[in-house]
Amino acid sequence: MNSSDASRYLSTRGAPAGLRFVIYAVLALVLMYLDQRGRWLESIRYGLQAIAYPIEIALNSPAAAWQWSQQVFEERAVLQAENRELRQRLRELDQLALRRQSLERENAALRAIAIPAVDVVEKYLPAQIIGSELNSQQQRLTLDRGAVNGVFDRQAVVAAGGVLGQTMRVGPWSSEIILLTDSEHALPVQILRTGMRTLAIGTGRREQLSLPFLPLQTDIRRGDRLVTSGLGGVFPAGYPVAVVTDVKRDGGAPLAQVQARTLARVDRDRIVSLLWFTPNHPAAPVSPTQNSGGDPSAKPIDVIAPSATPRGETSQGETS
Amino acid sequence: MRRWSLRHRATVGLLVSFVLQVMPLPAVLGWFRPSFAVIAVLYWSIAAPGWGGVGLGFLMGLALDAYLGVVLGQHALATALVAYIAIRQHLIIRNKSMFEQPFYIAGLLLLWQIVVWIIDGWTGHALGSWTRLLPIVTGTLLWPFAWEWLGGDLSRSRR
Known part of the structure; x- marks a missing residue:
């Protein structure tokens, strides 16, 4: 070690530390204020995410290398078994798809609506998970697709099995998604068996959701499946979300305590899908921000207070 | 390692600590992860207060903010x-x-956690559970080792 080099730094120099700290503290507070209120820092964040992208790739590389080596050295027998399994699964799905078409037509006839020939999912984009932050405060993933791929804020993300989450912050080449299990995430869901609508709140624990707004006498039991209700403006109706694992009815509390386990499985390839929906499709997500569907001649009625926020202008963080 | 100048060692140490702090870990392991970046900043603040100063802490924290998306x-x-x-x-x-x-x-680690916790509350984020305190315990246990690895007492071990 170079002693003359080190001794220069062994004691404080220049401006007193107290003054520096005050300056930095004020700077931090101003940054927080601007970031929280003004959202002027969005463009800076966009740039920061661009800088973070290579770091994320580098941090993910050991895991990626391990997966790659596993795939390379996988045995022939294992691959054959997997192939057989996938073929079997494909046949099953084919059967389901055949029945789905006829069911969809029958459903449309029953409800006397014209279902467009196109599917509600307009296009999808596979994306790889390159980073994850899974703890009690945050359940977030980073994907390797961003604004250059057309990814937008509050876009639906699904994985094998069901709904995974939605995009939260989109960088140029990467985007951060908030999982259903994040304790700041609430998803409008429907109990498939009864049609009852409620909210599924993340718990901050892996694969765990809670349904805290159900009255005691609600008809819900273990094994009930939850699907998206189509409200909230991010997901269309009918996507699988979770299975109820536990229902506690405590006579003293007015609400039932219901726990559910999410169905989305991130497979070994760590691939998830970003979805784009056909606008104006009957099953497309409904949100207060886009007055789509319904009677187009109906106009919003002015409320008495003229200074009230106009309809269709809701704050961004409403669903998350 | 001993041949490197203080500035190079500090830079590498701080980068490694940042990477350790944000590296994805399995959930349970993540609870126990000490705040490596804070420990590195504390080491340089104590061992060589004239090198980075308060600004080093500020920049390291800002990098964490940007990376964690808070x-x-x-x-x-x-x-x-x-x-x-x-x-x-x-x-x-x-x-x-x-x-x-x-x-x-x-x-100091407890104070750091409390400030982060308060701002989490102000900005309307989830406050988490008591597991937030685990990094303080592991960080404290790590400190003697971190002190040695990062360079020890620079004012005594001049060679």
Whole structure:
């Protein structure tokens, strides 16, 4: 070690530390204020995410290398078994798809609506998970697709099995998604068996959701499946979300305590899908921000207070 | 390693600590992860207060904010605060034995966690559970080793 080099730094120099700290503290507070209120820092964040992208790739590389080596050295027998399994699964799905078409037509006839020939999912984009932050405060993933791929804020993300989450912050080449299990995430869901609508709140624990707004006498039991209700403006109706694992009815509390386990499985390839929906499709997500569907001649009625926020202008963080 | 100048060693140490801090880990392991970046900042604040100073804490915190995607300034304020206290008290802490030093570090790590926690509350984020306190315990246990690995007492071990 170079002693003359080190001794220069062994004691404080220049401006007193107290003054520096005050300056930095004020700077931090101003940054927080601007970031929280003004959202002027969005463009800076966009740039920061661009800088973070290579770091994320580098941090993910050991895991990626391990997966790659596993795939390379996988045995022939294992691959054959997997192939057989996938073929079997494909046949099953084919059967389901055949029945789905006829069911969809029958459903449309029953409800006397014209279902467009196109599917509600307009296009999808596979994306790889390159980073994850899974703890009690945050359940977030980073994907390797961003604004250059057309990814937008509050876009639906699904994985094998069901709904995974939605995009939260989109960088140029990467985007951060908030999982259903994040304790700041609430998803409008429907109990498939009864049609009852409620909210599924993340718990901050892996694969765990809670349904805290159900009255005691609600008809819900273990094994009930939850699907998206189509409200909230991010997901269309009918996507699988979770299975109820536990229902506690405590006579003293007015609400039932219901726990559910999410169905989305991130497979070994760590691939998830970003979805784009056909606008104006009957099953497309409904949100207060886009007055789509319904009677187009109906106009919003002015409320008495003229200074009230106009309809269709809701704050961004409403669903998350 | 000994051949490197202080500045190079510090830079590499801080980069490695940042990577360790944000590296994806399995959930349970993540609970116990000490705040490596804060520990590195504390080391340089105590061992060489003239090198990075409060600004080093601020920049390290800002990098954490940007990477974790929380409100900009949250970790920056917390890290600058503990760096400032460590710099003010560096002579006292530096001359304590390796049995006493961890107590000071535990206090600083707790203060850091409290500031981050308060700002989480102000900005309407989830407050998490008692598992937030685990990194303080592991960080305190790590401190004597981190102190040696990062360079030890620079004022004594001049070679």
